[in-house]
Amino acid sequence: MNIDFKDFLRKYLISIGEDPNREGLLDTPQRVEDAYKFLFKGYNQNVEEVINGALFKSEASEMIIVKNIELYSMCEHHILPFFGKCHIGYVPEEQFIGLSKIARIVDIFARRLQIQERLTKEIGETIMKYTNAKGVGVVIEAQHLCMMMRGVEKQNSVMTTSYNNGVFRKDPRTRAEFMSLIDK
Numbered sequence: 204m205n206i207d208f209k210d211f212l213r214k215y216l217i218s219i220g221e222d223p224n225r226e227g228l229l230d231t232p233q234r235v236e237d238a239y240k241f242l243f244k245g246y247n248q249n250v251e252e253v254i255n256g257a258l259f260k261s262e263a264s265e266m267i268i269v270k271n272i273e274l275y276s277m278c279e280h281h282i283l284p285f286f287g288k289c290h291i292g293y294v295p296e297e298q299f300i301g302l303s304k305i306a307r308i309v310d311i312f313a314r315r316l317q318i319q320e321r322l323t324k325e326i327g328e329t330i331m332k333y334t335n336a337k338g339v340g341v342v343i344e345a346q347h348l349c350m351m352m353r354g355v356e357k358q359n360s361v362m363t364t365s366y367n368n369g370v371f372r373k374d375p376r377t378r379a380e381f382m383s384l385i386d387k
């Protein structure tokens with residue numbers, strides 16, 4: 204579909220009662236287009252290219268945790284931000300993944316229109332697929348602006364979602380170890 208985004212934005216400004224020709228708004232369509240390219244860049248990213256071969260052989264089989272990865276995404280119902288933290292743990296099977304790549308995988312899926320549950324699952328499934336780990340656990344805690352600045356207007360509610368696979372699903376002790384290491 205060939206949509207001129209700046210043209211659309213000018214119509215959008217008129218529809219909310221604005222004048223797209225007033226000085227302060229003249230460059231706004233271009234700015235929003237640039238901002239959206241960044242916020243939705245996940246649609247054009249390829250997981251393999253992002254991982255870039257950063258998978259390393261390992262004898263280690265202890266749980267690896269990366270916690271407090273900050274996360275910004277956009278809710279698919281209202282196109283408003285939700286933001287918070289993502290905690291990831293995995294038990295490697297002969298290989299581990301470059302540390303930064305875990306955060307990059309979070310961003311590939313966060314930089315799209317999302318619901319928190321699907322985002323959590325997509326991150327977990329992708330780490331599982333590419334590391335071939337014994338198990339993966341993902342917890343996301345996030346606040347949704349669609350619940351804060353409109354709608355029910357609840358400022359302090361935090362949504363927590365989780366995804367467990369492999370030993371994280373089968374073995375309650377592994378899950379408990381993960382939860383205690385991320386202070387949950």
Ligand SMILES: Nc1nc2c(ncn2[C@@H]2O[C@H](COP(=O)(O)OP(=O)(O)OP(=O)(O)O)[C@@H](O)[C@H]2O)c(=O)[nH]1
Nearest residue numbers: 278279280281317318319320347349350353354355
């Ligand atoms: N489960 C889940 N719900 C979400 C997420 N983001 C937004 N929502 C909810 O999606 C629902 C959409 O409900 P609708 O009744 O169709 O939309 P609405 O009239 O704007 O709803 P209100 O927000 O209650 O005013 C709302 O309850 C939102 O809080 C998410 O990531 N996960």
Ligand SMILES: [Zn+2]
Nearest residue numbers: 278280281349
């Ligand atoms: Zn929403």
